[in-house]
Amino acid sequence: MIQVYNTLTREKEVFNSITPGKINMYVCGPTVYNYIHIGNARSAIAFDVIRRYFEYRDYEVNYVSNFTDVDDKIINRARKEGVDELTIANKYANAFFEDTLPLNIKPATVRSRATEVIPEIIAFVADLIEKGYAYESEGDVYFRAKKFKGYGILAHQDLSEMEANAAGRLDDEELTRKEDPIDFAVWKASHASDEISWQSPWGAGRPGWHIECSVMAQKYLADTIDIHGGGIDLAFPHHTNEIAQSEAHTGEKFVNYWLHNGFVNVNDEKMSKSLGNFTTVHDMLVQYDDPMAIRYLLATTQYRRPINYSSDTLSQAHLALERIRTGYRNLSFRLSKASAGHDETVDSLVDKQVNVFEVAMDDDFNTPNALAAVFELVTIANTYSENELVKNDTVKYLLDSIEKLMSVFGIEDLTTNQGLTEEQSSLLEARVAARASHDFKTSDKLREELNELGVFVEDTPQGQRWHK
RNA sequence: GGUAAUAUGGCCAAGUGGUAAGGCAACGGUCUGCAAAACCGUCAUCGCCGGUUCGACUCCGGUUAUUACCUCCA
Numbered sequence: 193m194i195q196v197y198n199t200l201t202r203e204k205e206v207f208n209s210i211t212p213g214k215i216n217m218y219v220c221g222p223t224v225y226n227y228i229h230i231g232n233a234r235s236a237i238a239f240d241v242i243r244r245y246f247e248y249r250d251y252e253v254n255y256v257s258n259f260t261d262v263d264d265k266i267i268n269r270a271r272k273e274g275v276d277e278l279t280i281a282n283k284y285a286n287a288f289f290e291d292t293l294p295l296n297i298k299p300a301t302v303r304s305r306a307t308e309v310i311p312e313i314i315a316f317v318a319d320l321i322e323k324g325y326a327y328e329s330e331g332d333v334y335f336r337a338k339k340f341k342g343y344g345i346l347a348h349q350d351l352s353e354m355e356a357n358a359a360g361r362l363d364d365e366e367l368t369r370k371e372d373p374i375d376f377a378v379w380k381a382s383h384a385s386d387e388i389s390w391q392s393p394w395g396a397g398r399p400g401w402h403i404e405c406s407v408m409a410q411k412y413l414a415d416t417i418d419i420h421g422g423g424i425d426l427a428f429p430h431h432t433n434e435i436a437q438s439e440a441h442t443g444e445k446f447v448n449y450w451l452h453n454g455f456v457n458v459n460d461e462k463m464s465k466s467l468g469n470f471t472t473v474h475d476m477l478v479q480y481d482d483p484m485a486i487r488y489l490l491a492t493t494q495y496r497r498p499i500n501y502s503s504d505t506l507s508q509a510h511l512a513l514e515r516i517r518t519g520y521r522n523l524s525f526r527l528s529k530a531s532a533g534h535d536e537t538v539d540s541l542v543d544k545q546v547n548v549f550e551v552a553m554d555d556d557f558n559t560p561n562a563l564a565a566v567f568e569l570v571t572i573a574n575t576y577s578e579n580e581l582v583k584n585d586t587v588k589y590l591l592d593s594i595e596k597l598m599s600v601f602g603i604e605d606l607t608t609n610q611g612l613t614e615e616q617s618s619l620l621e622a623r624v625a626a627r628a629s630h631d632f633k634t635s636d637k638l639r640e641e642l643n644e645l646g647v648f649v650e651d652t653p654q655g656q657r658w659h660k
Numbered sequence: 661g662g663u664a665a666u667a668u669g670g671c672c673a674a675g676u677g678g679u680a681a682g683g684c685a686a687c688g689g690u691c692u693g694c695a696a697a698a699c700c701g702u703c704a705u706c707g708c709c710g711g712u713u714c715g716a717c718u719c720c721g722g723u724u725a726u727u728a729c730c731u732c733c734a
Contacts, residue, residue: 423734
């Protein structure tokens, strides 16, 4: 039984998918006007872990996400660089894939762009007008927020408050086009001839920000989907508006479970351009040579909690991950000479921790507790590694279990012991020979040489062990 | 102002009515030719003040601090 915290009800609820064994989830993707920042990565990783856990639990997950490839930020950036909007969008959409690859984020089942669903968006908007939920005004089309019963409940915002806030913020021109300050645009008229636009029944224009997600969720998933995710800041207005549009359009409940991830702070401050701590994944990957440590930090914090990103938290993540890798590697070393059979006592200790892991993850993806179970497995592995005699099946069972659980966090390839150069191999062999003849002076010297070549040697009762 | 969230050891971070998981760091020990790795051990009374209770970090009230959202934002 999996429980998830639903932002809509502000409670943990038992998760039941609409179709048994299958999950339809939609996660808001980035606006492709720049390299993704660490916050985008956190969101992508948080939902990647959630997806992976559902898959671990044998669900078939249909994971849809978007690229917002048309909006003001892209238009502005294109202007600034003197290129067209799609050049910008393409560049950063490609960068998204390049940056998420080393972080081992699974590709979405469907990754759609706003500009790929323009006809559907126009039809959706037309339907909203027909149903009386939206109106055209000087080429813009606005959604009548108040007409939708329950508007704002996702973010638990008070309607009159929102209205007052909105009225104070909007410029007069925009206010005159709207019937009500809290109405939001589902279609925006184009105001410049060199601006990207599509023909519509309301003239040349482009989609409003929120509409693409409503359209894609319906097109690629269903009228009612199981899970919708995104950063907590999207609860209002983005998701609030999606609910209004989608439910006005279909007459059905849009989403059963709303999941929102917490923010990433950088050096204990909110990340923002003005503070100069805007951290892109692109830069991080250049500066830091262990991308899995970045993933570890982002994946092992519970998804709703804030994360502080700093060189300190990152190096702690790296060290913690090293402990797991070392334990895994050390036990792997015993595999080749393990004897047949298995040790039931150890096997059952493993089973127990796997169960702890699952219980933790079942509880709204409590990754810190799940991780504690992995560390217990590592201790079991280390202790078992020290036995004079180890059994093949148990060694494998331990290794497989650690690997399987870590892959839920998206951390794979725990050993990086591949590819020795000829030089390295012969030095290793020479060292074995030196030790056999108790020539420690030579063996220590060889150890140092190997060290400088990036091969680290350790001596064990079972012989020389090395890693890179 | 409105709506929420958070405050646990040197750091990160679980727990949430019966005397505090896990990781990092530190210290002591074991093992080792040395080293490394590992293992064992040591290291907190949970922001503050009240209340409820046989018993509270855990519930209630108050208080302080920090943070987020309130139509750019993961």
